[in-house]
Amino acid sequence: MKKLDWYILKKILVTFFFCMILFTLIAVAVDSSEHTENFVKSGLSTRQIFLQYYLGFIPYIWGLLFPLFVFIAVIYTTSRLAMRSEIIAIIAGGTSYMRFLRPYVFGGLILASLLYIASRDFIPKGNEIRSNFHVKYFDRQDLGQQGYKDTYYRRSDSNSYIGIKYYDSIMKSAGGFFLHRTKDNQVIYNLRADAMKWDTAKMNWQLTNAVERKVGAKGELVNTYASYNIDLNLKPNDLKYDYYLKDKLTTDQLKYIIHMEELRGTEGLNTLKVERYRRSATPVSVFLLTIIGAIIASRKTRGGSGLHIAIGLIIAAIFILANKFSSTFSVKGDFHPLLAAWVPNLFFTIVCWWLFRKAPK
Secondary structure (H helix, E strand, O other): OOHHHHHHHHHHHHHHHHHHHHHHHHHHHHHHOOOOOEEEEHHHOOOHHHHHHHHHHHHHHHHHHHHHHHHHHHHHHHHHHOOOOOHHHHHHHOHHHHHHHHHHHHHHHHHHHHHHHHHHHHHHHHHHHHHHHHHHHHHHHHHHHHOOOEEEEEEEEEEEEEEEEEEEOOOOOEOOEEOOOOOOOOOOEHHHHOOEEEEEOEEEEEEEEEEEEEEEEEEEEEEEEEEEOOOOOOOOHHHHHOOOOOHHHHHHHHHHHHHHHHHHHOOOOOHHHHHHHHHHHHHHHHHHHHHHHHHHHHOOOOHHHHHHHHHHHHHHHHHHHHHHHHHHHHHHOOOHHHHHHHHHHHHHHHHHHHHHHHHHO
């Protein structure tokens, strides 16, 4: 790293953190005005609201807009260098265009690594704080809908299938239960009950009016129980619908949840899988946007910084739309989650290469 590299890199990082602080203050101001009524109804002090909500909201905004912060910072910094003819002087002094891009490569790697580390643990923990506050104070009118679901059909292990009717996640109880256990495509065990409730003392499920049927070579054996405790590969939290689940799980927890749900035969996991792959793809997006921004803004134009920023915002908007479209096709359709997370990066890698080839050197 030479003086030139430190000079450009310092300008990028200073502008990036300034953009991040500025946009964060704007986001907090807009959000606080939007939720003023909820804050008043909560009865919490300003300090409590900050600690219980904005301490999680701020990392959420950083994770959401991080690529945009980087892109704006790179566009603005490089455009300023171009307008002052500093880039022309650097190239005229014998520095190659590839050498000129070196500080942007380092800066992109630093910022991408920062986002990668934060998105695995720090941002999810902030999302947990924010989502808990949302559920408690913003979504209280919907708690009845969130806490209740008509029917669950799950696979508890490789050969056991369960059904739960009228499950209430608040009371941790259900109005009906059945379990089938199979072997060689034949049912060898069946268990039914009129009701099911989580036993906090024994840490398992307590069945009421249970009827147990075991099918063997000599026929069927039937047993009835007024109360029957059973260990299932399910906990109450596994049955609770959580709209914010994918956002507040750390990457290791997210991988574990996906693995367990796949063993249970749960369908509709693309939302969780897209989130898992997105946490690796977005840091790469930050690096690509850094290089693209440097190439676009390094050319001196009559429009000045405003033209560069406008072009940059258009490219950023296209990138965000491509990312949303691919994610939607995966969640709502059959598009593979890995491709959904990485297709925008593959497309913009081609764009980056094309811009580099066309850039005046």
